[in-house]
Amino acid sequence: MQIKECDPYGGSTPGAMTFTRLPIDAGPDEPVSECLFFPGSKEVLMKLRGFPQPLLRPTAPTFRVTDIPGKGKGAFSTRVLKMGDLILNERPLLISARGVSASHPEGLTEAQYFQHSLNTLEEYVEIAIKRMRPANKAAFMALTNSHKEDGSGPIVGIMRTNSVACDGLSPDMKGDLASYSAVCKDISRLNHSCSPNTAARFDIASLSYQLYAVRDIAAGEELTYQYTPVNYSAVERQKGLNSYDFVCACTACLDAPASDARRAALAAFKPDVMEWVYDRTRPDDWLLVKCREHLELIEREGLQQIGLHFDIVKAMMEAYICLGDAQAASEWAARLKKFQWDDERTDVEALLNPASPAYKKHMLWRVRFDGGFMQSKLGKEFAALALASGGSVGSWGMVFPMK
Numbered sequence: 001m002q003i004k005e006c007d008p009y010g011g012s013t014p015g016a017m018t019f020t021r022l023p024i025d026a027g028p029d030e031p032v033s034e035c036l037f038f039p040g041s042k043e044v045l046m047k048l049r050g051f052p053q054p055l056l057r058p059t060a061p062t063f064r065v066t067d068i069p070g071k072g073k074g075a076f077s078t079r080v081l082k083m084g085d086l087i088l089n090e091r092p093l094l095i096s097a098r099g100v101s102a103s104h105p106e107g108l109t110e111a112q113y114f115q116h117s118l119n120t121l122e123e124y125v126e127i128a129i130k131r132m133r134p135a136n137k138a139a140f141m142a143l144t145n146s147h148k149e150d151g152s153g154p155i156v157g158i159m160r161t162n163s164v165a166c167d168g169l170s171p172d173m174k175g176d177l178a179s180y181s182a183v184c185k186d187i188s189r190l191n192h193s194c195s196p197n198t199a200a201r202f203d204i205a206s207l208s209y210q211l212y213a214v215r216d217i218a219a220g221e222e223l224t225y226q227y228t229p230v231n232y233s234a235v236e237r238q239k240g241l242n243s244y245d246f247v248c249a250c251t252a253c254l255d256a257p258a259s260d261a262r263r264a265a266l267a268a269f270k271p272d273v274m275e276w277v278y279d280r281t282r283p284d285d286w287l288l289v290k291c292r293e294h295l296e297l298i299e300r301e302g303l304q305q306i307g308l309h310f311d312i313v314k315a316m317m318e319a320y321i322c323l324g325d326a327q328a329a330s331e332w333a334a335r336l337k338k339f340q341w342d343d344e345r346t347d348v349e350a351l352l353n354p355a356s357p358a359y360k361k362h363m364l365w366r367v368r369f370d371g372g373f374m375q376s377k378l379g380k381e382f383a384a385l386a387l388a389s390g391g392s393v394g395s396w397g398m399v400f401p402m403k
Ligand SMILES: C[S@@+](CC[C@H](N)C(=O)[O-])C[C@H]1O[C@@H](n2cnc3c(N)ncnc32)[C@H](O)[C@@H]1O
Pocket: 070, 071, 072, 073, 074, 143, 144, 145, 146, 161, 162, 188, 189, 190, 191, 192, 193, 243, 244, 245, 246, 247, 248, 249
């Protein structure tokens, strides 16, 4: 099917769309995704060595889906889950472009053209739904639709209610069209919370979403997910949630002034290890104290899945290395290992044992006291360069962003 330009979300691209079922050679028992791709996306996957990697399995069942008064359905843990535990790993039912190019008939108002574009997208995704395995199609069509009265067709309505962003599949497109929408059978049943207890990561190698516990979860607790960025204020979050047709009544929203102040304090904090190392006017435990204060705020707000949480735990580990305390550093390394959902996660295996020789070889080992390479003129110049260009300093040396 040839397309021209424009999409209902504001971007445009020329080219032919591809309908494809992945993995291509899947047997009847292997989960598959029906895909509506722009040119080049299928090839991105086909070029990955060993694609598709197998899905991971939790050690035992983790959740069940059930009705919740006022929320439709929701997912609940069926056993105690620990921070970093895998809850589920699923291939989406549908991975689709968020908009397709539509013809632009003369004389349409902006609203009419928007509607025309929505209709065109509906025609495309209808083809993808018809191609689905019957069980997948039934699961897709059973999902909630909170876009019944805004001009969306029944399939696009389900997509707009249940999609998670799916990045990394477009070889060269930018903006909205670089991001696909994925609709999953189980993740779609998770309700929103501004203090969510789970986070998902898209694993391109297995074409799947992995859902992880971001803090310890009790048996029988509702599993929740963020639909809108949770570091925004309560008013801004609700704006992002309006299209889902509910008013959030989580504890952060019910106590918005106090919660907003805590979230603003978190947004303003950046744990900068090197700045503290070089600043002799600050006490040796300055960074540790600051990090602990902000960790308390994260726990108070239930924001364990935000990137700052990872940054703080990493800074605690590095600060203890700078202070030459391998025992404390190894405890923070163990905590850092639990951030399975965070794409920034690093390999800390060598730092889990406080007696490991990796500590004394670490570039930051005791630099707060001894100086070492990082306190030498050359070391400071390198670090400043790496940090100024958005990079980082680690045990392996300096990392410069490759953009
Ligand atoms: C992705 S679905 C989540 C699963 C859905 N509850 C179901 O029955 O399948 C999104 C819809 O769930 C409902 N929902 C999600 N989070 C909610 C919340 N915190 N409070 C009330 N309703 C919520 C809204 O109707 C929303 O449009």
